[in-house]
Amino acid sequence: MHAVPRLRVIIEEDYNGISRAAASIIAKEIRTKPWTVLGLATGSTPLGTYRELIKMHREDGLSFSLVRTFNLDEYFGLPPDNPQSYHTFMFENFFDQVNVKPENISIPDGMVADVELFCASYEESIRKAGGIDLQLLGIGRDGHIGFNEPGSSLGSRTRLKTLAEETVRDNARFFGGEDKVPRLALTMGIGTILEARKLLMLASGAEKAGAVKNAIEGPLSSQVTASALQLHPQVTVVIDEQAAKQLEKREYYRYVEKMAKSVEHDTGI
Numbered sequence: 001m002h003a004v005p006r007l008r009v010i011i012e013e014d015y016n017g018i019s020r021a022a023a024s025i026i027a028k029e030i031r032t033k034p035w036t037v038l039g040l041a042t043g044s045t046p047l048g049t050y051r052e053l054i055k056m057h058r059e060d061g062l063s064f065s066l067v068r069t070f071n072l073d074e075y076f077g078l079p080p081d082n083p084q085s086y087h088t089f090m091f092e093n094f095f096d097q098v099n100v101k102p103e104n105i106s107i108p109d110g111m112v113a114d115v116e117l118f119c120a121s122y123e124e125s126i127r128k129a130g131g132i133d134l135q136l137l138g139i140g141r142d143g144h145i146g147f148n149e150p151g152s153s154l155g156s157r158t159r160l161k162t163l164a165e166e167t168v169r170d171n172a173r174f175f176g177g178e179d180k181v182p183r184l185a186l187t188m189g190i191g192t193i194l195e196a197r198k199l200l201m202l203a204s205g206a207e208k209a210g211a212v213k214n215a216i217e218g219p220l221s222s223q224v225t226a227s228a229l230q231l232h233p234q235v236t237v238v239i240d241e242q243a244a245k246q247l248e249k250r251e252y253y254r255y256v257e258k259m260a261k262s263v264e265h266d267t268g269i
């Protein structure tokens with residue numbers, strides 16, 4: 001079926017609201033296509049979504065047995081079993097609690113010796129899997145998606161990136177100090193992300209309001225890599241009231257959602 005191109009902005013009251021809405025979008029995708037290829041994200045924002053998906057798995061029989069996953073990024077230099085690695089994060093907060101098959105999980109390997117070869121092979125595995133159907137994204141305060149910091153090429157592919165100082169500071173809370181945060185990460189590029197068939201970006205809290213505004217309403221710019229979402233035909237942004245508060249057109253976005261429900265059609269912006 002041909003999907004209607006659109007950018008949807010869904011504004012929920014709070015963090016629990018965005019977690020439920022995001023999980024139900026992901027669950028719908030899996031129920032429609034049980035062999036869905038999911039692009040997954042780490043960080044505080046998607047935690048509630050993973051919790052909701054685990055609940056759906058336990059209580060409503062949502063099955064991940066055919067689902068294939070690719071994570072966006074990983075710290076460079078951290079072994080998979082390091083407690084702060086994104087590998088550990090994903091297993092603890094999601095994979096260990098649902099029925100995803102270990103052989104269907106891909107997370108960039110932060111310990112690879114040949115970075116270029118690894119990055120090319122990560123891209124190749126995504127292609128071989130048929131491409132990503134639905135990519136989940138958070139957004140950094142500097143407007144990054146994945147670890148595509150300001151200045152990243154909007155055509156970039158999976159590669160090694162230097163983290164911005166702001167990101168290092170933001171992530172210090174997980175490491176118990178800025179000095180312990182790795183300075184490099186492997187990340188899918190903006191070009192890689194834009195090839196996913198659908199994008200689902202989440203944001204919660206007032207500290208993300210500026211980045212959300214720049215991403216949705218600002219000019220397309222490599223200084224705010226999330227603004228590249230404006231180029232994609234199938235984007236859903238799910239944010240809470242606090243993260244929406246700098247959006248100039250937020251009442252219009254609410255109205256569009258209301259209209260879409262009333263006509264039972266996919267309308268969009």
Ligand code: PGA
Binds near residue numbers: 045138
């Ligand atoms: P957060 O990170 O969910 O921990 O705020 C988002 C991001 O940096 O992409």
